[in-house]
Amino acid sequence: MPVYKAEAIVLHQRALGESDRIVTLFTRENGKLRAVAKGVRRPTSRLGGRIEPFTHARLMLARGRTLDVIAQAEIVRAFGGVRKDLFRAAYAAYIVELVDRGLAERDRHEDVFLLAGDALEKLDRGRAEDAEIVTLWFGLRLAGLLGYQPETSACVECGRRLPRARGVAEHWAFSPPNGGALCPSCRPHDAQAMSVSCGVLGACEYLTTAPDGQWGRLRITPAQRAELGRLVQVHLEHRLEVRLRAPQVIKRLAEAPPA
Ligand SMILES: [Zn+2]
Numbered sequence: 001m002p003v004y005k006a007e008a009i010v011l012h013q014r015a016l017g018e019s020d021r022i023v024t025l026f027t028r029e030n031g032k033l034r035a036v037a038k039g040v041r042r043p044t045s046r047l048g049g050r051i052e053p054f055t056h057a058r059l060m061l062a063r064g065r066t067l068d069v070i071a072q073a074e075i076v077r078a079f080g081g082v083r084k085d086l087f088r089a090a091y092a093a094y095i096v097e098l099v100d101r102g103l104a105e106r107d108r109h110e111d112v113f114l115l116a117g118d119a120l121e122k123l124d125r126g127r128a129e130d131a132e133i134v135t136l137w138f139g140l141r142l143a144g145l146l147g148y149q150p151e152t153s154a155c156v157e158c159g160r161r162l163p164r165a166r167g168v169a170e171h172w173a174f175s176p177p178n179g180g181a182l183c184p185s186c187r188p189h190d191a192q193a194m195s196v197s198c199g200v201l202g203a204c205e206y207l208t209t210a211p212d213g214q215w216g217r218l219r220i221t222p223a224q225r226a227e228l229g230r231l232v233q234v235h236l237e238h239r240l241e242v243r244l245r246a247p248q249v250i251k252r253l254a255e256a257p258p259a
Contacts, residue, residue, distance in 0.1 A: 001062040031107040081124040094246035151180030176238035
């Protein structure tokens with residue numbers, strides 16, 4: 001069997017037969033692909049701990065007739081901080097779900113690979129309270145790389161610029177079908193428009209366009225962050241034509257009484 005090397009982020013895995021797993025990988029070289037990890041559920045397997053979800057690994061794969069087989073794995077970044085914390089893990093699951101749903105198999109996207117690794121790194125090393133904003137930043141940047149960046153600097157219907165002053169009380173909205181903002185005059189013509197404050201549309205614009213590394217300067221209230229989270233989720237669900245699972249898990253976690 002011919003073998004090849006790949007650098008990958010592990011998206012998820014599921015059991016196969018007695019002791020194997022099917023692992024969904026997002027590789028730098030070949031995009032998303034599924035591969036078999038043989039014998040990994042045996043306690044003696046050396047491979048098992050190296051292909052956990054979210055792990056960034058260097059792999060050796062053997063071409064198979066249907067699915068390729070993971071022959072060797074070496075961890076590049078384990079992202080242990082993500083795995084140890086329930087909330088960080090839930091946001092990491094959001095990131096990998098977006099990659100999984102957003103890309104077709106064998107569709108090479110090195111820019112998305114680098115972005116996903118960067119976002120997981122920020123989740124792993126950053127402050128726990130920034131986990132949500134890191135994930136929303138990732139979702140917006142991913143949308144841009146896949147060609148459906150939301151337009152939130154101006155009304156998508158008439159082109160009117162979003163007011164820049166803080167605390168403007170105008171009733172703007174976001175249109176999922178149009179993928180952008182609607183001004184108070186245009187919003188009544190869109191039955192699916194959802195109300196969004198000007199501050200949140202501005203925050204969305206900032207996260208989408210701010211130079212990398214400066215997104216952390218964004219100052220928004222918890223209520224605005226929740227509103228931004230809904231906007232990003234609705235936009236991505238509309239574009240990807242899916243219902244995302246991870247945001248629902250995060251919502252349930254946030255609502256659960258502290259242990
Ligand atoms: Zn308008």
